[in-house]
Amino acid sequence: MVRSHSIPSIPITDTADIYGALPKGRYFTFLNEDDILLHQREGYIAQRKIGPLTFIEAKCSHSQDWQLRIGNKRPTFWMAFQLLGECRLSIGQEYKVEHQQYLALFNRKGKLDFEIKGGKASLLLIGLKLKDIEAFAMEWRHLQLHHDIKFKQYSNIHIGYRIKNTLTQIQRTKNTYFSLKLKLASLVVQLIDTYHADLIEQSKSLQQADVSLFHRAKEYIIVHYMDEDISIKQMVSELRTSRRTLFRIFKENGLSINSAIQSIRIYKGREMLRRTDLSVDMIAFQLQFATAKYFIKQYVKYFGHTPAMERQLKQRTSISTQGRKPNELSTKDKTTD
Numbered sequence: 001m002v003r004s005h006s007i008p009s010i011p012i013t014d015t016a017d018i019y020g021a022l023p024k025g026r027y028f029t030f031l032n033e034d035d036i037l038l039h040q041r042e043g044y045i046a047q048r049k050i051g052p053l054t055f056i057e058a059k060c061s062h063s064q065d066w067q068l069r070i071g072n073k074r075p076t077f078w079m080a081f082q083l084l085g086e087c088r089l090s091i092g093q094e095y096k097v098e099h100q101q102y103l104a105l106f107n108r109k110g111k112l113d114f115e116i117k118g119g120k121a122s123l124l125l126i127g128l129k130l131k132d133i134e135a136f137a138m139e140w141r142h143l144q145l146h147h148d149i150k151f152k153q154y155s156n157i158h159i160g161y162r163i164k165n166t167l168t169q170i171q172r173t174k175n176t177y178f179s180l181k182l183k184l185a186s187l188v189v190q191l192i193d194t195y196h197a198d199l200i201e202q203s204k205s206l207q208q209a210d211v212s213l214f215h216r217a218k219e220y221i222i223v224h225y226m227d228e229d230i231s232i233k234q235m236v237s238e239l240r241t242s243r244r245t246l247f248r249i250f251k252e253n254g255l256s257i258n259s260a261i262q263s264i265r266i267y268k269g270r271e272m273l274r275r276t277d278l279s280v281d282m283i284a285f286q287l288q289f290a291t292a293k294y295f296i297k298q299y300v301k302y303f304g305h306t307p308a309m310e311r312q313l314k315q316r317t318s319i320s321t322q323g324r325k326p327n328e329l330s331t332k333d334k335t336t337d
């Protein structure tokens with residue numbers, strides 16, 4: 001429920017501040033005068049609780065940023081629809097909701113602050129009080145709710161045709177007993193179904209994008225691993241991504257960016273040991289290792305033996321191959337006409 005707002009000079013009281021007729025273009029048309037908390041030239045806020053559902057509509061054209069604080073005493077699943085303007089949700093960190101985006105939130109208990117950006121703004125909030133979190137989680141598995149979660153914010157998604165269509169049906173809901181008790185509940189379930197499906201589609205798209213980015217990042221490292229000034233900042237710029245995204249995709253693949261760079265350098269070092277006569281010191285220097293000692297230490301960690309032993313193994317293999325007679329070749333070495 002709405003706890004407070006910060007539109008200047010208009011505190012929420014038990015008596016609504018009524019300014020003329022109800023505003024046009026409302027989505028929750030079943031909210032009547034008794035549900036209005038604020039109605040003035042620059043803003044309109046109304047709310048209504050219908051069974052386990054809470055409906056809040058806020059419209060404002062104030063020039064300054066303002067805050068809308070809502071709260072719940074019971075575990076509640078909220079959906080927020082930013083029809084016009086943009087806002088930020090402040091819960092430890094900020095979550096931005098832009099024009100024509102919607103998202104979902106789970107809040108076990110307490111307040112939620114929406115920072116509405118100045119200008120024209122229209123925000124819808126629908127809350128569903130959850131008596132049985134496990135049943136809810138079974139119905140919509142991708143939301144991954146469980147009893148230990150206190151707060152969870154889900155991804156922003158563009159308000160598409162299906163959501164607009166359902167909101168239009170809610171807008172047309174009559175202010176009658178059966179429509180409010182039965183039809184609204186069905187439409188809210190439809191909204192959650194659509195959001196759940198949108199999340200799954202978004203997840204698939206993100207996974208494909210992550211795989212592509214991970215391969216491009218590896219290719220970049222393979223090309224630039226010899227560069228002395230190779231850095232995460234440079235990679236982020238070249239790959240046109242964010243530092244956070246880059247760290248995340250490497251972590252999901254069991255790597256860090258620095259360990260990936262070092263891994264490629266180590267394997268290149270093994271190739272150089274096998275194919276060249278360069279000293280270990282020179283190889284370590286060319287591969288941008290701080291010291292030969294550190295290169296040797298890392299080499300042993302990767303392959304279980306020193307660079308010197310690598311060359312000895314290579315020499316033994318070469319001598320063994322050269323010393324074999326034609327009739328000693330294995331069936332794999334033989335060719336047939």
